[in-house]
Amino acid sequence: MPPKKIEERDLQAVVLCDSYEERFYPLTKDKPRCLLPLANTPLIEYTLEFLVSAKVTEVYLMCCSHADQVTEYITRSRWGSQSPHVPFKLHTIELPNTLSVGDAMRDLDSRGIIKSDFLLISGDVVCNMDFNKIWDGHVKRKQQDKNCIMTSVLRQGAATHRTRPRQTGLYILNQETNQVVGYEWDINVRKVSLDATELLSRPSVAFRNDLIDCYIDICTPDVPALFQENFDYELLRRDFVNGILTSDLLGKAIYAHILTDDYAARVESFRTYDAVSRDVIGRYAYPLVVDSRGTYVYRKGHIYVQNNVVLSQSSHIGRNTVIGRNTKVGSNTVITNSVIGRNCTIGDSVVLKDAYIWDDVTIHDNVKITESLVGSNAIVGAGAVLNPGVIVGFGHAVEANADIAQNSRLCRSFSKECEVSDDEDDENNHNEMGLLTSRMDDIYLSDDSIASTSRGDSNRRTKKTKRSLSAISATSVMSARSDEGEEDFFNEAVESISRAILDNHSQDVSILELNTLRMTMNASYDKVQAAVIHALVRHISHLVTHTDPKTATVGVFRQFTPLLKRVTFDLDDEVMVAHCIESECVGRNHGESILIYAMMTLYDTDVISEEAVYKWWDGEAVSTEVRKLVAQWVDWLRNAESESDEEESD
Template identity: 40%
Template sequence: MSSKKNKPAGGNKKREEEQRENILQAVVLTDSYQTRFRPFTLETPRCLLPLANVPLIDYTLEFLSLAGVEDVFIFASTHAEKIEEYIRNSKWNKPSSPFTKCQIVMSPSSLSVGDAMRELDGKGMITTDFLLVNGDFVSNIPLEEVLRAHRDRRTKDKNSIMTMILREAGYGHRTKARGESGVFVIDEATQRCVHYEEMRHSGDSKVLLPPELIKHHPQLRIRTDLIDCQVDICSPDVPALFTENFDYQHIRRHFLHGILTDYELYGKMIHTHVLSEGYAARVRSLQTYDAVSRDIISRWTYPMVPDNNLGPNQSYSLERGNIYKEEDVVLARSCTVKRNTILGVGTLIGAGSIVGNSIIGAGCKIGQNVVLEGVYVWDNVVIEDGCKIQNSIIASDCVLGKDSFIGEGSVISYGVKIADGAQISPFSRITANRRRKDRTAEDHEEAVSGSDYEDSESESEDEHAAAIQDGLVYSTHHLNLSFSSISTLPGEDSDEDDMSGTIPRKTKTGRSDSTTSFESVDESWHREAFTSLLNAMENDHPAEVANLELNGLRMTANANFHQVRRAVAAALVTRIEQVVAKDGLTNAAASAKVLQRWESTIKRCIFERKDQAEFLLLMQRECSDRKAGPSLLLYIVQVLNNTMEMVEEEAVNNWWLDVKSFEDEKMAAVRKPTEAFVKWLAEAESESETEEEEEDDDDDE
């Protein structure tokens, strides 16, 4: 592997040691030591599975390069030879690599994080503080402040051996693992973690704190709202402690819990650094695979987005509606490609086919009249005419015969061939790999070249419970869990023309997402979203954080964008009233201040002219129940149209002519003061058209 050696120009030994201490090393664990991605990982290591058509490990290494890491040790267990081959032929092993050293540590016998850490300690590779990450980590968080705080603590006290990097998020955030959640008890004054427990959703959720914690730490905060991607800044003491304790296997459940519990014995301290901005997630299950893929498409992970072409020889360009296309993509004139879709190089889509909310790999051939909705198709897949696939993953080199149907939540592994007209039941896992239990039904034997997958190794009780809740997100509705969908896409009300021929998706209550009437909106979700957004406004949280939380709520409940617009409108009008009362501003000044402050939030829920008109209607409905409503509505419309230019004149006119805007006395009354402004807009538009016609006539003369 690459190792760029720079001889020191001069200086004594002490200076060389100080320079060496400032070098940031990283250890990348490529194996999760779990089976959640089988049958895919029977043939390919998890870190090389494609995420938005880029191997997972490339996102991790890009993050490390942005963080200023110089030495990288990639610890490979399962499929170690494939990982070594990939890294050897990648950009990370070339002279232009951002890393001084990129070394593979092969240890096929390691079965846990503890084994990996003991192996590193035994080889003596770690010479300074290092960053410990997993090879399925996707993030754009800056590390300068975290590293500085960690080094300052280490300088003051060498017993500060580790800093855990955590990200603020809601309890049910889409990128959090569903099977378990960590409880961090943190000393508010020092950010030191003094207690840790893991709660299992299937068991008792109580956490018992030792009484002495309260005595020694008067300001404690119990956090269950954190995304823990198991990204830690560690001192060389950490691998050594794993060596001393051979029963330590898991980094949190065993090591963290053990060091905190035995503080009197070891005297070691572990701190936390909680971030409120930036993106951080691990692809640790099929559920989070879906969530992170959608976030990449929606550009939450910038600069790690498709059109920055992270993979070798990629040529993606971004088109309207978050559609990413590479070169040499051939689209039939009558096919439909909907928003939030990635099309890899050399892909061909036939006439009458509909592809939406999907990621298509390189070299795929999609026939005529095919319907793909929420599907992940990897490289070199052939999907013949008339196939219908919903919310599934199709691995590389598969062939799906004519008029076949793949039920939602299905996983089709490498090289499987589906016969013409075959019907694959929802939530199936099919593999062509020989390592499986031969329990194939007769109809599958005839229709499929692979067979149903069942792991031949028994899972632990903990992993089995986690797997039930961490399965492919679309397969959870039949388990009656609280997480029915994490799609980042707008509801079917977003584009009527695009939705023909698609398979409708249902929420956990069974109703379609296409509902747009006021009466049928989910009031429970509205209250939660409204409260979350208003709380962010009242506490002046960054708009980015509020937008991320709102988007997470929407995806968790499979809410459509009409519901989002309603929650945003309600929060904005309420906040404007609060600013008027608290700051003594006029309605006009308060409207301008609040709307401009939350401009990005508004932009994220109105995309087309009809959305703008509906947003005005929702604002009007909110104002109709308020004493100052008529005045507020006037200034809101003026600011959105005239000052911020977020609502077009045509949208204002469409709203004004909508029967719903004057269907009852309250709605008619609240819009009266705005009538003069709407007329002025119409007259100004008419005068502009007249002037243009006169100029055209002059040009003709």
């Protein structure tokens, strides 16, 4: 029986509008990634246009972070329910409490809205491929292999391909059928464990590290059901695909469709944002080009100018440049390889090279911006210099004549969430404009927020070694970074823990790194504990921007219970950990909630004993304000203890 054409059946699509990552922070603090503009068009538009070409009949937008903004945008856009030109039914599902793709898939399954095989796609994908070929191939594979539950779209790309992510997985494929028989997410591993029997049963096997994951999949209804049955599945690739391929019980199969000519790329980092922008401007993704949207005039050299743009006669507009409507460009200004948004004002003698300037930005005279991004409604003062890699957040004002260091992120207001360097003095932290700069060493962050990291290491337990340490007071916690050597250790240790969180490193590896650092720099264990707590609480602060404090805090501290037990040896250590958490919560948004849920979680997981709770509580308080919610819990503990004593005496 020949496979059904798409026109002959209803095809559903599920769009994951939330990446559950922090790569585009601080921009995603104010707006979801799917609404960030690429060549002056929100990313979600490219995805929806692909779904039109794929002849999808029903679309579900799964939204978590800033879900209200996505709903509002869809309602006001041409995709709104009132528009007669939308070829599919479009539903927005708001999921404010989901922390991962796994949570979204489980919610999808519980709703019972998936009728048959469906298209699963990320909301930040730019694609012009012929979906008919992929669909037909998927249907044929299902006819030949009843265990086929997924076809993943991969694009062939060399190691130097500019849309290739920094971290690209290793796919092991059956060369005859393109069935995925093995997958290793970390291409930098020195060895890969494979089932020899499985390999020998294949006529030929290909090890492919030249494949770019497009995050486009055709799934059977079994996929969300399997997420429902396995709560360990959080990431689609690292957890789900690995789980299917390594399971002897499920017996399911995953296949790959490899693109060689069509264009498909996911905007998953600032690096790929730049690469995909250049491809769209350079017309490599045709028909997804700039002049297909709005009233742009296309000029020689890939220059696109929208209506009502005012250009000074002495200004120079170079190749590969996009300028949005109602933008004004002053005299002697030079713009090359850049995208300028709508309603922008560019002053005189400004130099913009390889820059991304979003809507409603004001740039004063004599400014130089190179290889940087300026968010909407920002202001750049006269004479300022933005060196390569600078990210300016929404509404931020850069001071006149400021020389912003390479790879810095500028936040609109003071927030510990933007903090990376701990050596900023109080004067810098509380300046008039609330300016915070932070090194962008982790600008291309992993996809793994704490909600989507592996749980495998959380099951490993190691005996605690008793070690005698002097008692640490709250005052000593606050002054733990006074010595320069200790400060260097603290910064490096925090960076190590942050990498473990974001890159899903084994906690055993983290312990090894911390111990090596401690011995090399002659640091004490209380500094190790302070660094671990700082990294964890800082990450929780990122998570609470799109989920509730309880879910974020409990999830993080339960996840890293094994690590905390490995650096906590006796009662003094337990008290020290409590003091560290209290210190880190002071001045943070939801600090009181983070403190109470952290203490309750560590008490429940036996990291902190009841005696340690009392000793910490009765000691010197870092802040009475941040302790307000904990007071009732401590009283409850004491009352429960006294009631237990009375029952024993009776």
